[in-house]
Amino acid sequence: MSASNGIALPRRRFLQILAGTAGALVVGVRLAEAAEPPLPPEWLGNHFQELGAYVRIDAEGNVLIGARDPDTGTGVATALPMIIADELDADWNRVSVVQLGLGIAAGANGQPQWTYGRQRGGTGDSIPAAWADLRQAGALARWLLTQAAARRLGIAADRLRCEAGTVIAPDGRRVTYGSLVDDASKLDLPRQAPAPKAPERYTLIGKPVGDVDAHAIVTGHAKYAIDHHEAEALVAVLLHCPWPDGTLAGVDPAPALAVPGVVKVMLLKPEPGQQPGHTVIAPAVAVLAENTWAALQGRDQLKPEWKPGASAAASSGALEQQATALLDGQGAPTTRVRDNGDVDKAGKRAARRFEASYYQPWLAHACAEPMNCLARIDKDHASLVVPSQAPQQAWAVVQRLTGLAPDQIEIRVPRVGGGYGRRLDHDYVAEAVMLAKAVNKPVRLLWTRDQDFAHDWYRSASVHRISAVIDGKRNLVAWNQRVASASALAGRGVPADRLWSSEVLPDQLPAGLVPNYRSDWYALESALPRGPHRAMPHLSNAFAAESFVDEIAHLLREDPLKTRLRLIGDPRMIALKNGGTLDTGRLRNVLQLVADRIEWKNWLRSVNGLGIACWTMDGAYVAHAIETSLQGDKLGIERVVCAVDVGRVINPLGLQGQVAGATLDALSTALNLAVTYKDGQIQQHDWKDYPLASMAQLPDNVEVIVVPDDARPPTGASFLAMPTAAPALANAVFRVSAVRVRRLPLMKEFQRLS
Amino acid sequence: MAPAQAHDVPVVPDSGIVPEKARGGIGIEINGERFRHEGDPQMPLLWYLRDVLRLTGTKYGGARGENGADLVLVNDKPVSAIAQPMAKLDGKRITTVEGLAANDGVLHPLQQAFIDEDAIGCGYCTPGWLIAGVDLLKRKPQPSDADIDRLPNTCRCGCQTRVRAAIKRAAAGRASQA
Numbered sequence: 001m002s003a004s005n006g007i008a009l010p011r012r013r014f015l016q017i018l019a020g021t022a023g024a025l026v027v028g029v030r031l032a033e034a035a036e037p038p039l040p041p042e043w044l045g046n047h048f049q050e051l052g053a054y055v056r057i058d059a060e061g062n063v064l065i066g067a068r069d070p071d072t073g074t075g076v077a078t079a080l081p082m083i084i085a086d087e088l089d090a091d092w093n094r095v096s097v098v099q100l101g102l103g104i105a106a107g108a109n110g111q112p113q114w115t116y117g118r119q120r121g122g123t124g125d126s127i128p129a130a131w132a133d134l135r136q137a138g139a140l141a142r143w144l145l146t147q148a149a150a151r152r153l154g155i156a157a158d159r160l161r162c163e164a165g166t167v168i169a170p171d172g173r174r175v176t177y178g179s180l181v182d183d184a185s186k187l188d189l190p191r192q193a194p195a196p197k198a199p200e201r202y203t204l205i206g207k208p209v210g211d212v213d214a215h216a217i218v219t220g221h222a223k224y225a226i227d228h229h230e231a232e233a234l235v236a237v238l239l240h241c242p243w244p245d246g247t248l249a250g251v252d253p254a255p256a257l258a259v260p261g262v263v264k265v266m267l268l269k270p271e272p273g274q275q276p277g278h279t280v281i282a283p284a285v286a287v288l289a290e291n292t293w294a295a296l297q298g299r300d301q302l303k304p305e306w307k308p309g310a311s312a313a314a315s316s317g318a319l320e321q322q323a324t325a326l327l328d329g330q331g332a333p334t335t336r337v338r339d340n341g342d343v344d345k346a347g348k349r350a351a352r353r354f355e356a357s358y359y360q361p362w363l364a365h366a367c368a369e370p371m372n373c374l375a376r377i378d379k380d381h382a383s384l385v386v387p388s389q390a391p392q393q394a395w396a397v398v399q400r401l402t403g404l405a406p407d408q409i410e411i412r413v414p415r416v417g418g419g420y421g422r423r424l425d426h427d428y429v430a431e432a433v434m435l436a437k438a439v440n441k442p443v444r445l446l447w448t449r450d451q452d453f454a455h456d457w458y459r460s461a462s463v464h465r466i467s468a469v470i471d472g473k474r475n476l477v478a479w480n481q482r483v484a485s486a487s488a489l490a491g492r493g494v495p496a497d498r499l500w501s502s503e504v505l506p507d508q509l510p511a512g513l514v515p516n517y518r519s520d521w522y523a524l525e526s527a528l529p530r531g532p533h534r535a536m537p538h539l540s541n542a543f544a545a546e547s548f549v550d551e552i553a554h555l556l557r558e559d560p561l562k563t564r565l566r567l568i569g570d571p572r573m574i575a576l577k578n579g580g581t582l583d584t585g586r587l588r589n590v591l592q593l594v595a596d597r598i599e600w601k602n603w604l605r606s607v608n609g610l611g612i613a614c615w616t617m618d619g620a621y622v623a624h625a626i627e628t629s630l631q632g633d634k635l636g637i638e639r640v641v642c643a644v645d646v647g648r649v650i651n652p653l654g655l656q657g658q659v660a661g662a663t664l665d666a667l668s669t670a671l672n673l674a675v676t677y678k679d680g681q682i683q684q685h686d687w688k689d690y691p692l693a694s695m696a697q698l699p700d701n702v703e704v705i706v707v708p709d710d711a712r713p714p715t716g717a718s719f720l721a722m723p724t725a726a727p728a729l730a731n732a733v734f735r736v737s738a739v740r741v742r743r744l745p746l747m748k749e750f751q752r753l754s
Numbered sequence: 755m756a757p758a759q760a761h762d763v764p765v766v767p768d769s770g771i772v773p774e775k776a777r778g779g780i781g782i783e784i785n786g787e788r789f790r791h792e793g794d795p796q797m798p799l800l801w802y803l804r805d806v807l808r809l810t811g812t813k814y815g816g817a818r819g820e821n822g823a824d825l826v827l828v829n830d831k832p833v834s835a836i837a838q839p840m841a842k843l844d845g846k847r848i849t850t851v852e853g854l855a856a857n858d859g860v861l862h863p864l865q866q867a868f869i870d871e872d873a874i875g876c877g878y879c880t881p882g883w884l885i886a887g888v889d890l891l892k893r894k895p896q897p898s899d900a901d902i903d904r905l906p907n908t909c910r911c912g913c914q915t916r917v918r919a920a921i922k923r924a925a926a927g928r929a930s931q932a
Contacts, residue, residue, distance in 0.1 A: 701919075
């Protein structure tokens with residue numbers, strides 16, 4: 001089999017994908033009709049040769065590298081191609097990155113065959129997955145070029161070395177990749193995958209590299225899904241039923257149709273039996289028009305009559321009461337998630353017992369780019385531009401609704417304006433496909449901001465009640481954490497005895513560190529749609545647990561850093577339930593690093609308040625130390641330090657941005673944000689109701705410390721810094737004000753208590 | 755042959771040129787180019803930019819543009835493009851993110867500083883930050899932290915500390931040139 005046959009994608013298709021990206025950059029904006037991708041392949045020329053699925057090189061030595069995972073702002077469009085480029089020994093200055101669409105081919109029995117393996121972004125596993133297979137993709141391309149050079153130079157391949165796009169012979173002769181690629185692309189593929197480089201030969205991995213899309217973004221030329229047009233496409237805007245379980249009693253389309261430019265008014269209904277995320281989130285009326293302004297004006301004319309469902313009286317306040325009643329009662333939990341030792345027995349021998357409850361609100365995703373989708377559905381082809389975190393799941397929705405064969409469905413995913421888990425569900429894709437099919441024209445669906453806020457897959461509110469037992473030697477001997485929340489997995493085909501797994505983790509700290517440890521989950525019922533959310537369930541559990549550890553320190557009149565270090569204990573390896581390992585040495589290390597940097601020794605005498613917190617997830621470690629000030633009743637965040645240990649770092653600049661960014665997101669969320677509902681309806685409709693932190697509220701800087709750790713494989717880091725920011729902040733607030741905030745959002749609660 | 759009469763009025767052939775009628779619509783200048791909008795005068799500038807001109811760097815943020823993603827400069831003042839009906843813009847000069855770089859492609863110092871500081875999260879709200887930042891640097895070439903605190907933009911990705919660094923970098927570059 002030759003290299004060019006080895007790729008699963010037909011050549012023409014790659015060029016189409018590529019042309020879509022390149023065309024958007026090179027063609028002037030007002031020639032938009034002509035510029036809309038996919039451009040005809042002829043436009044691009046036929047210069048690039050394929051070396052495996054991800055690498056293309058032309059005769060001048062220009063290199064194209066495909067980025068397979070959607071980049072929602074996590075930097076994977078830069079980091080993944082870096083891995084390939086390093087293995088290829090490419091000159092990064094000659095590399096252009098191409099965002100790949102969904103890679104799909106027809107497999108056996110009409111099943112899809114995924115060209116690029118998994119394609120998913122914003123779930124924390126892009127980098128580990130890439131480490132497992134993209135190094136080989138780069139190594140394969142390098143192997144082919146080296147073989148071609150060996151034949152040309154008459155020197156054995158293992159005596160050649162590669163450097164910055166050139167193969168170099170021991171006698172000093174040099175052959176460029178550009179001059180070799182034609183020969184290389186015709187070679188037979190090796191029987192065994194060529195071995196990746198030895199780590200000491202990395203030239204790019206571990207070096208700071210700027211975002212590959214930066215230039216396109218700062219010039220306004222980067223095209224998100226929402227920026228895509230197609231000739232003849234109608235713009236669709238929606239009014240969803242304010243009750244997720246409500247129905248449409250009736251609507252008069254005439255006033256909307258009277259608006260110039262409005263073409264059609266249509267109804268959308270959830271499909272019974274379909275799982276959340278695969279179908280329309282709630283009944284909706286759609287206005288389709290020639291442009292957005294006409295569609296919006298048409299929508300303003302609609303007065304649909306909605307009929308509430310069973311949830312018409314529900315409220316977030318009542319749900320909290322339900323949670324409190326469950327935790328107050330003596331009833332058995334829905335699931336006992338973990339039980340070590342004997343918590344009850346330990347309680348009877350207690351020197352001291354302590355209990356506290358933490359209240360965390362519903363959250364929305366608040367993606368900068370609202371839900372949208374461009375869909376063109378023809379008889380034998382569907383073509384979509386989707387802001388998705390999981391294009392393979394988007395494909396399944398399109399396939400089900402169109403009945404098309406796997407390779408008749410084309411899905412492009414340009415850079416995505418935020419994901420945070422929202423775009424793992426594809427209700428908006430279902431809507432666009434349904435509308436495009438019904439009107440027999442391409443449809444450009446736009447969720448206006450009010451729809452985006454009021455029809456989300458929310459993160460459930462939760463109440464965490466933790467009780468601790470401290471023995472006569474001031475040691476924490478028992479920890480009992482009881483959590484009540486509405487599972488994000490309910491209704492999604494997950495068995496009832498696994499619904500806890502989106503809400504509590506068996507291995508979360510301080511599990512494994514306390515001899516008697518128990519965690520219980522209590523199911524709440526809610527009609528509000530729920531789904532994956534950034535860093536859940538770490539976010540809520542870390543806030544409760546790391547606040548509570550601080551409260552224990554206060555009870556013991558002890559420096560909270562010391563309490564934590566005593567709890568963590570000596571460096572050792574503790575086996576986790578999920579098969580991983582808790583390395584207490586690495587946990588101690590990140591904690592000590594932030595403490596040293598923020599000068600924790602001033603903890604007692606500082607006028608400002610210092611707070612600290614640490615956590616671990618998916619084999620990575622994180623700690624925050626935060627300094628807060630109080631002037632009058634005005635809280636200020638003076639200093640934020642974050643240390644992370646993520647194993648090997650691919651792109652330190654990207655990592656710094658992710659850590660600082662997630663820290664600010666977590667602070668903004670903790671300070672200000674809550675979704676509430678009353679009479680079954682969401683009360684947040686615009687940014688003013690869900691006010692992300694202003695520049696003034698946030699710290700001027702986030703000091704990021706990265707533990708050098710090249711001995712371990714890389715882990716994901718896009719939301720690693722989320723869980724510890726809020727507890728470190730609350731702990732610092734307590735230190736500066738003596739106000740213990742056990743309810744988020746913090747600003748509102750702080751004002752209530754102080 | 756009769757002599758030509760001296761007082762004859764010279765005959766001017768009909769050129770076919772008729773005086774231009776007064777133009778309707780709204781004339782605006784966007785990034786140095788002139789456009790005439792003859793559609794609904796109430797259409798907000800945002801949809802004119804995005805749907806009509808397909809100049810999509812200016813982003814939709816919300817019904818009132820509260821997150822700053824749709825900021826543009828109108829006669830050098832930053833305003834939310836969704837809050838500006840075309841009717842108010844006759845004769846106005848508009849700069850969008852696409853118009854910040856020079857015609858030869860040389861970036862505005864703040865654009866370059868955003869690249870140098872990697873001041874980008876998902877990048878969707880970046881055009882709005884740039885417009886607000888360019889305006890700030892024009893008003894205050896050496897802005898203080900308190901000046902930067904007053905930028906109206908928000909961002910869930912958490913690009914704020916890097917945006918702050920980029921604004922300071924652009925200001926420092928300007929100071930060293932002066």
